[in-house]
Amino acid sequence: MSTPPNTAQIDYWNDTPGLTWASLQTLLDRQIAPLGAAALAALDPRAGERILDIGCGCGDTTLALALAVGPEGQVLGADISRPMLEVARQRIAASELAQASVIEADAQAEDFGAASWDALYSRFGVMFFADPPAAFANLAAALKPGGRLAFVCWRPLKENPWMTAPLAAALKHVPPPQPTDPNDPGPFAFADPERVRGILAGAGFGDIVLAPHDEAIGGNALEDALVVARKVGPAGRLIADHPDQRADILASLREALSAHDGPDGVWFDSATWIVTATKA
Ligand SMILES: C[S@@+](CC[C@H](N)C(=O)[O-])C[C@H]1O[C@@H](n2cnc3c(N)ncnc32)[C@H](O)[C@@H]1O
Structure with a gap:
């Protein structure tokens, strides 16, 4: 029996x-x-869709989309x-939004059913496919003709200080991780706009637009921001790989995040693509 796709993910x-x-x-x-x-604004979801x-x-955007389509619409998170x-x-049960599941x-x-959905949306959920052309062909098949697509994905790591600052703090104490193929499934797999264009066009999408979006992100208090930096992303992995350097890395992480702490919490610049397309 062959291994199903995406087993590693x-x-x-x-x-x-x-x-x-x-x-x-x-x-x-x-x-x-x-x-x-x-990305949701770019999708422009309409009542009943x-x-x-x-x-x-964890359903944050499923709920936001459900509010936008209203009780006559339907939103399915996968x-x-x-x-x-x-x-x-x-969260869906607590919201009592029956149109969300x-x-x-x-x-x-x-x-997902052939040609039965008005639109596809994703917040950082489409960069992890083992076979992106196959995945987007499958998703395109689920869209009605003229159906819309909008998602947000990261631009390259080096343009994203929310990620590079914690990484640099950790790298003061430990060697960099082995380089990986930038197209491997992962948060930055869709950083290359030509690659994304090719995947979407190959899956039958037209009107493909990758709009650069730059916005500071954060808003968490320093201690909370430290928990996120420690547990999510490359700094967390380096701490796990180098337990002896844990205290030094954490001290440098605190220093790096403190430099971006203010009355509204910790903020860093971010760089994403807001990708939109239409099923031809
Ligand atoms: C970075 S998280 C983003 C989660 C959520 N969209 C958000 O913004 O909070 C990436 C999500 O993609 C999901 N994912 C990865 N590969 C997937 C696949 N082949 N099919 C469905 N979901 C997948 C993961 O399980 C994870 O929930």
Whole structure:
């Protein structure tokens, strides 16, 4: 029997990273909500529409989309992470928005029904596919003709100080991690605009636009921001890989984040693409 696609990512998001995202949901939502809102505005969801939220995680954007489509619409969040979906289910139940629901599904392989959705949306949930052309072909098949797509993804690491500052703090004490293929599944896999254009065009999308979006993100108090920096992203991995340097790395992390702390919490610049397209 052949291995199903995305087994590595399914394992990853059901292990410590998924549990971490679930437990830090409030802090992470606070950081990235404005970027999701920018993609949502670009999608321009309308009352009564049926919308898929790809890689919906803890459901923040599923709820936002559900409010936008109203009770006559439908929003289905799809994700592979059981701990994050559990948080999403609790939040949806508490919201009493009957038009919102989530399923455990690999968006690359799931049959969402042919030509039955008005739009696809994602906040940082489409950069993890083992086979992006196959995934977007599958997603395009679920869209009605003329259906819309909007997602937000990161531009290159070097343009994202919210990530490079904690990394630089850690690298004062430990050697850099082994370089990986920039196109490997991961947060920066869609940093190259030509690659994204090629994947979307190959899947049958037209009117493809990658609009650069620069916005400071943060808003968490220093101690909370430190927890996020320690547990999510490369600094956390370097601490895990070098437990003897933990105290030194944490001290430098605190110094780096303190330099960006103000009355409204810790803020760093971020750089993303707001990607929009239409099914031809
Ligand atoms: C960086 S998190 C973003 C989560 C959420 N969209 C948010 O903004 O809070 C990436 C999400 O993509 C999900 N994901 C990764 N590969 C996936 C796949 N093949 N199908 C569905 N979801 C996937 C992960 O489980 C995770 O929840």
